[in-house]
Amino acid sequence: GQQLNQSPQSMFIQEGEDVSMNCTSSSIFNTWLWYKQDPGEGPVLLIALYKAGELTSNGRLTAQFGITRKDSFLNISASIPSDVGIYFCAGQLGGSNYKLTFGKGTLLTVNP
């Protein structure tokens, strides 16, 4: 199946620092999605990207759809303790099949 490489696997940062994580693929995607998952809960959608080059913000979060359509990054500015969790990227190939391919996640720990 499709492969998404998400990095880093984990990050340990101080409160107030900025964070960056990214996903790369060997395939071209039509849609990139970023989710956050708290322990024992379902993933929550943070940002959806639908066009190559698109840069979208949601509060302190900013994500970009890479121009090659094979990568995407997520930045979190001025991190706070509640940013702790696992962040997943997901890509969708397009067409009538809406199956997503997920990265393995980035575990973010924020030290107050």
Added chain:
Amino acid sequence: DGGITQSPKYLFRKEGQNVTLSCEQNLNHDAMYWYRQDPGQGLRLIYYSQIVNDFQKGDIAEGYSVSREKKESFPLTVTSAQKNPTAFYLCASSQLETQYFGPGTRLLVL
């Protein structure tokens, strides 16, 4: 409130037993999905359904079965053929590309 509900939150299965996980959505979405999540792993697709009365196998369908008799419901049965069922199971739904997830069911084997 619009959303996706999964029940139960925790489920225990005895050896050789089939168990059914419930997923209901009131978002009027056509497509629904079941994923399995193991510690340190991404989400792996078990089954998906793009329309009522139709469903397709995902990447790890062996040992699982589903039905889609109603638009709002997509139950997953973990059969006795699934030898390693302990995992966190997530249901999702979508109208187009963007999938929204339920809160999950944790299945444990006694």
